[in-house]
Amino acid sequence: MTSPVLDIQGLTVRLPPHADRINAVEDVSFTVGAGEIVCVVGESGSGKSVTAHSIMGLLPPAQLTPTAGRILLEGDDLLQKSTAELRALRGDRMAMIFQEPMTALNPTMRIVDQVAEPLRLHRRLGRGAARARVLELLGRVQIGDPAEKMLAYPHQLSGGQRQRVMIAMALACDPDLIVADEPTTALDVTVQAQILKLLTRLVDEAGAALLLITHDLAVVANICDSVLVMYGGRIVESGPVDEVFGDPRHPYTRGLLEAIPALDEDFPDRHLRAIPGSVPGLGEFPAGCPFRNRCPRADAACAEMPPLAEAGGHLAACWHPHL
Ligand code: ADP
Ligand code: MG
Numbered sequence: 001m002t003s004p005v006l007d008i009q010g011l012t013v014r015l016p017p018h019a020d021r022i023n024a025v026e027d028v029s030f031t032v033g034a035g036e037i038v039c040v041v042g043e044s045g046s047g048k049s050v051t052a053h054s055i056m057g058l059l060p061p062a063q064l065t066p067t068a069g070r071i072l073l074e075g076d077d078l079l080q081k082s083t084a085e086l087r088a089l090r091g092d093r094m095a096m097i098f099q100e101p102m103t104a105l106n107p108t109m110r111i112v113d114q115v116a117e118p119l120r121l122h123r124r125l126g127r128g129a130a131r132a133r134v135l136e137l138l139g140r141v142q143i144g145d146p147a148e149k150m151l152a153y154p155h156q157l158s159g160g161q162r163q164r165v166m167i168a169m170a171l172a173c174d175p176d177l178i179v180a181d182e183p184t185t186a187l188d189v190t191v192q193a194q195i196l197k198l199l200t201r202l203v204d205e206a207g208a209a210l211l212l213i214t215h216d217l218a219v220v221a222n223i224c225d226s227v228l229v230m231y232g233g234r235i236v237e238s239g240p241v242d243e244v245f246g247d248p249r250h251p252y253t254r255g256l257l258e259a260i261p262a263l264d265e266d267f268p269d270r271h272l273r274a275i276p277g278s279v280p281g282l283g284e285f286p287a288g289c290p291f292r293n294r295c296p297r298a299d300a301a302c303a304e305m306p307p308l309a310e311a312g313g314h315l316a317a318c319w320h321p322h323l
Contacts, residue, residue, distance in 0.1 A: 002033070004033045006055065006073060007031045007072040008031070008070070008071050009072075010069035011028040012069055013051075034207055035204065036226070039219070041214065041256065042230035048181070055073075055211070056096045066079050073089070095170035097180040101159070114165070119134070119172050135150065137168040140168070140202065159191070160188075163186075167195075174206060177209045177211070178208050178210050180210065180211070183199065220241060227245070229244065235315075235317065237250040237316045238315045249322050252295070288304050289304075
């Protein structure tokens with residue numbers, strides 16, 4: 001058996017004082033293997049982006065502090081790395097694709113120079129070799145007329161083209177791990193589907209591991225191998241996507257799935273709907289199970305946090321799972 005590319009165990013990230021709970025992410029454990037696509041779903045504020053930024057070493061240090069756990073990339077603990085060591089890994093062995101390419105790209109730099117940057121930094125390519133590789137990468141992400149487009153500035157491209165550039169940059173040095181945080185949310189629905197198809201195909205060809213955060217449950221159902229459902233900083237349910245969506249055990253997952261009429265590709269609005277109640281506000285997350293003040297099954301037992309444990313074939317953190 002080969003060991004996973006990414007192996008996170010017990011990750012806990014503390015929030016600043018006076019936040020709505022103590023930890024942004026609490027006791028999160030999961031793995032992503034080479035060639036595997038793991039999706040993360042959950043309402044806004046559930047800790048998805050904080051998990052992603054923890055992996056990449058991009059947490060704002062004054063506000064968010066990892067206090068426990070390990071993040072192993074090919075066996076190396078990223079939480080033990082210095083800022084300089086993390087900078088050397090980003091863009092090389094691991095890469096991130098952000099939600100809004102306009103803010104992630106430098107508006108004053110031509111596309112060719114931005115995509116070339118990781119190649120020059122990590123692969124020490126000279127100007128000519130880097131340009132040739134950029135041209136090849138822009139072709140791979142199917143940007144029309146790459147020789148002309150690479151001379152453009154980000155604002156001269158469409159949203160979809162900018163996201164293709166981000167994918168080209170992420171793939172530039174053949175990373176082992178790609179983390180994509182809602183990479184298509186800012187785009188038109190038709191463009192979203194094209195970009196996700198491209199991303200998953202290229203990641204598959206590269207044999208990389210992909211951690212994909214998305215709001216779109218149909219995307220999860222169609223492209224992921226396994227799914228992590230997050231709520232209140234915790235993984236509340238996880239397992240192979242067919243099992244978790246086919247037989248949801250946690251009342252929260254059930255609520256998410258029932259809030260959309262069908263996981264149908266033709267359904268016009270495939271985004272997460274609100275489930276009854278809303279994510280608690282400042283100081284309102286209950287002790288114990290974070291979902292208990294919205295949960296139809298909650299009782300006194302739920303004042304204690306249930307462990308993420310086997311429940312009908314996969315994992316759920318619930319004292320009263322649907323079995
Ligand atoms: P998601 O990506 O699932 O919508 P996040 O991971 O961004 O959620 O946020 C998880 C929690 O951490 C939320 O309570 C959010 O308010 C808090 N948080 C995120 N970033 C910061 C920050 N820079 N400073 C303080 N709190 C933050
Ligand atoms: Mg987020």
